[in-house]
Amino acid sequence: MPNRLGPPLETPLFDRIALIGLGLIGSSIARAVRHRNLARTIVAIDRDDATLARVRELRIADEVTSDLAAGVRGADLVILCVPVGACETVAKTMKASLKAGAIVSDVGSVKASVIAQVQPHLPDGVSFVPAHPVAGTEYSGPDAGFATLFLKRWCILTPPEGTDEAAIERMRDFWSALGSDVEVMTAQHHDLVLAITSHVPHLIAYNIVGTAADLETVTQSEVIKFSAGGFRDFTRIAASDPTMWRDVFLHNKEAVLEMLARLNEDIALLARAIRWGEGDKLHDLFTRTRAIRRGIISQGQETPEPDFGRRREDP
Amino acid sequence: MPNRLGPPLETPLFDRIALIGLGLIGSSIARAVRHRNLARTIVAIDRDDATLARVRELRIADEVTSDLAAGVRGADLVILCVPVGACETVAKTMKASLKAGAIVSDVGSVKASVIAQVQPHLPDGVSFVPAHPVAGTEYSGPDAGFATLFLKRWCILTPPEGTDEAAIERMRDFWSALGSDVEVMTAQHHDLVLAITSHVPHLIAYNIVGTAADLETVTQSEVIKFSAGGFRDFTRIAASDPTMWRDVFLHNKEAVLEMLARLNEDIALLARAIRWGEGDKLHDLFTRTRAIRRGIISQGQETPEPDFGRRREDP
Numbered sequence: 001m002p003n004r005l006g007p008p009l010e011t012p013l014f015d016r017i018a019l020i021g022l023g024l025i026g027s028s029i030a031r032a033v034r035h036r037n038l039a040r041t042i043v044a045i046d047r048d049d050a051t052l053a054r055v056r057e058l059r060i061a062d063e064v065t066s067d068l069a070a071g072v073r074g075a076d077l078v079i080l081c082v083p084v085g086a087c088e089t090v091a092k093t094m095k096a097s098l099k100a101g102a103i104v105s106d107v108g109s110v111k112a113s114v115i116a117q118v119q120p121h122l123p124d125g126v127s128f129v130p131a132h133p134v135a136g137t138e139y140s141g142p143d144a145g146f147a148t149l150f151l152k153r154w155c156i157l158t159p160p161e162g163t164d165e166a167a168i169e170r171m172r173d174f175w176s177a178l179g180s181d182v183e184v185m186t187a188q189h190h191d192l193v194l195a196i197t198s199h200v201p202h203l204i205a206y207n208i209v210g211t212a213a214d215l216e217t218v219t220q221s222e223v224i225k226f227s228a229g230g231f232r233d234f235t236r237i238a239a240s241d242p243t244m245w246r247d248v249f250l251h252n253k254e255a256v257l258e259m260l261a262r263l264n265e266d267i268a269l270l271a272r273a274i275r276w277g278e279g280d281k282l283h284d285l286f287t288r289t290r291a292i293r294r295g296i297i298s299q300g301q302e303t304p305e306p307d308f309g310r311r312r313e314d315p
Numbered sequence: 316m317p318n319r320l321g322p323p324l325e326t327p328l329f330d331r332i333a334l335i336g337l338g339l340i341g342s343s344i345a346r347a348v349r350h351r352n353l354a355r356t357i358v359a360i361d362r363d364d365a366t367l368a369r370v371r372e373l374r375i376a377d378e379v380t381s382d383l384a385a386g387v388r389g390a391d392l393v394i395l396c397v398p399v400g401a402c403e404t405v406a407k408t409m410k411a412s413l414k415a416g417a418i419v420s421d422v423g424s425v426k427a428s429v430i431a432q433v434q435p436h437l438p439d440g441v442s443f444v445p446a447h448p449v450a451g452t453e454y455s456g457p458d459a460g461f462a463t464l465f466l467k468r469w470c471i472l473t474p475p476e477g478t479d480e481a482a483i484e485r486m487r488d489f490w491s492a493l494g495s496d497v498e499v500m501t502a503q504h505h506d507l508v509l510a511i512t513s514h515v516p517h518l519i520a521y522n523i524v525g526t527a528a529d530l531e532t533v534t535q536s537e538v539i540k541f542s543a544g545g546f547r548d549f550t551r552i553a554a555s556d557p558t559m560w561r562d563v564f565l566h567n568k569e570a571v572l573e574m575l576a577r578l579n580e581d582i583a584l585l586a587r588a589i590r591w592g593e594g595d596k597l598h599d600l601f602t603r604t605r606a607i608r609r610g611i612i613s614q615g616q617e618t619p620e621p622d623f624g625r626r627r628e629d630p
Contacts, residue, residue, distance in 0.1 A: 005630045031630075035630050109544070134543050134544045137622040138608075138621060138622070139621050146627060147630040148627055148629070151628055152628075153543055154540055183540070192532055192533060193537050193538075193541055196526070196530060197527070197533075197537070197542055197544045197545065197546040198544025198545045199544075201523060201546050201548065202545050203585060204519060204582075205545070205548075205604075206585075206600055206604050207578065207582050207585055207600075208515070208519060208578060209604040209607050210581060210604055211577055211581045212511050213604070213607055214581075218511055218512075222512070224610045224614055224616065225469055225614065225616070226449045226471070226508055226509065226513070227616050228449050228450055228451075228468055229449045229512045229513025229514075230514075230516035230517050231512040231513065231516050232616060232617050233516065233520075233549075233551060235607055235608040235617070236608065236623060237545050238604040238605070238607070239604065239605045239608035242597075242601035242602045242605070243598065245597070246598045246601060249589045250597070253589055253590065253592075256589060257586060257589060257590060259526075260582070260586055262530070263522065263523060266522050266529075267519075267522050267575070267579070270522055271572060274564045274565065274572060275572060277565055279400075279561050282557075282561040282564055283558065283561045285525050286553075286560050287557045288528065289525055289550070289553040289554065290554045292524050292528055292535070292550055293524075295535070295539040296547050296550055299539050299540065301540070301547060302543075302547050302625075307452040307551075309625065310617075310618065310624065313319055313320075313463045313467075314319060315319065315320045315350045
């Protein structure tokens with residue numbers, strides 16, 4: 001995978017790309033599309049006036065509108081970058097304005113639900129290629145985006161059976177041009193994989209931060225002061241966008257609850273090992289988990305810098 | 316708090332400091348003591364020959380030995396930097412060699428157990444001032460240490476009742492000189508606070524990484540590939556030293572199990588909210604947890620950089 005996004009294409013992949021929702025992901029796509037010249041025209045659509053004003057100031061789109069139906073008109077690629085719970089409303093509102101032959105895609109962290117929400121509303125001749133770029137930060141909004149957000153990250157496509165192969169290939173080319181590696185799988189498998197690599201970790205992080213804030217025996221001030229012992233790592237993902245994450249859990253209910261149940265079984269075993277002083281069991285687990293970290297680093301999904309490369313001062 | 320460690324003292328705080336265990340913490344203390352001239356002589360004691368050889372190469376101590384009794388002789392400060400489960404053996408082995416008036420301290424992540432292990436073996440005239448610098452990385456060994464590890468971090472002292480006040484003050488000065496803020500509390504309260512800010516987060520991280528590795532429905536390769544969705548944050552602390560952490564859990568059993576039970580109650584409530592589609596409850600929690608993150612950043616225990624400041628490439 002390249003170390004940089006690469007130069008602008010001589011011929012754009014698309015004539016007109018409409019982005020619905022200019023938050024962290026939508027605004028990062030806009031920046032990367034602009035940088036690589038992937039579209040002749042970028043249309044930014046958002047229902048929030050403050051966001052639209054900011055997008056104009058940032059000059060990351062060619063056209064800016066709050067009118068969803070007008071915004072998607074004539075676009076040959078429309079990407080939904082909204083919380084997954086909003087997808088059906090968006091699909092219904094825009095369906096009559098979609099151009100024949102257009103590709104509709106999204107960036108949602110849940111895929112089966114998005115397909116169920118969007119697919120029934122799309123007219124014949126429009127292809128739906130659901131996508132999930134596995135990338136992000138804990139910040140939200142158009143200022144949080146940056147062009148290299150997807151560089152060296154995976155983007156998962158989950159086209160429903162029967163999706164036009166040419167449309168899938170165009171989306172593969174699109175995400176490759178944003179610097180991502182692309183993998184195709186079913187929506188059902190995606191939702192299971194992401195439940196364990198993303199959704200349950202977020203849920204656990206939100207939970208542990210909430211529990212710590214509510215203790216009677218330890219003050220919030222103490223939790224904050226002594227957070228460098230490990231707790232602060234959890235606060236990063238527990239600072240992610242509340243609406244986005246509420247929707248993820250509501251729309252990937254079964255897989256999240258299944259993975260959570262599995263996690264709870266393992267926690268019970270671990271608690272038992274602690275209660276009974278079974279040090280070998282603990283040591284074995286703690287040794288095995290190191291190998292996973294090494295795998296993540298060797299596959300380029302993380303750097304080996306200690307403490308996430310948090311800045312060290314000179315002595 | 317200063318941005319740097321500060322210049323060497325004109326007059327060292329101690330004549331002879333003996334460090335027992337030259338891993339991440341012990342070797343960081345050695346480097347910081349040298350940098351600030353806190354001791355005329357630094358003695359490095361370790362039972363591992365490879366560690367001792369490396370300490371010699373790194374030139375971070377003035378004397379290097381595997382002989383614990385000989386190493387502590389004449390020291391006016393002796394700091395145990397070993398896994399908490401090893402403290403009693405160390406105390407027994409060194410007790411006859413301790414100098415009258417010496418201060419013994421430690422850096423263990425658990426305090427009540429360390430006091431119970433060490434205190435009974437110390438001769439009259441030797442003060443025990445247990446300490447816990449809340450700082451570290453996921454790496455181990457003498458090469459992992461660095462002089463600024465404790466800068467802007469908290470160090471908690473938990474002197475047993477009746478400890479000589481002058482000895483406590485000297486240890487406060489010592490840790491301040493390493494760049495830390497110092498707080499004094501009881502060992503019992505320390506163990507409760509750290510259970511939630513450090514021990515349970517580590518346990519949960521080890522557990523979630525272990526669970527992910529053992530799933531039948533999702534491959535280990537998929538877990539690694541798609542770890543940027545949140546999972547990889549957990550793998551950092553789940554890569555911490557297995558022996559150190561085994562000992563932490565075995566020696567802070569009650570507080571860890573109590574906090575874990577509390578966490579499990581909260582997880583059950585959250586799972587119920589997901590099952591019943593109670594989006595407002597989820598959104599409320601996810602909003603509250605953001606405030607804790609802001610507190611940690613505003614108190615200087617974390618920087619505001621997105622994604623822990625993981626390196627971004629230029630486009």
